[in-house]
Amino acid sequence: MSALETHGGEIAAAAGKASPSLMVSGLVVAGVSLQDWVLIATLLFTVLQIALLVRKFFKERAADDDAE
Incomplete structure (x- = not known):
């Protein structure tokens, strides 16, 4: 090993x-610069949070459509 x-x-x-x-x-x-790095990280985090929220919305909508 x-x-x-x-x-x-x-x-x-x-x-x-x-x-x-x-x-x-x-x-x-x-x-x-470090200030720009913090801005980039904040923007990336925000975009990821929005993407997860949109994904959750479409999953719930699909589940509601399947239930009907």
Whole structure:
């Protein structure tokens, strides 16, 4: 058994914890300020919330149509 097979979950968890800070650091080095990064993250979060709400609305509407 390789180390990746035995510790794959731990490696994935560590990578998941490190990725946000690495992404912010990379964007700052690329010229995107921290203030812009916060704006991008807020916009992304808002778009995801809207998408989930629209998806929920259409699922409930389809369930209501099937019930009739």
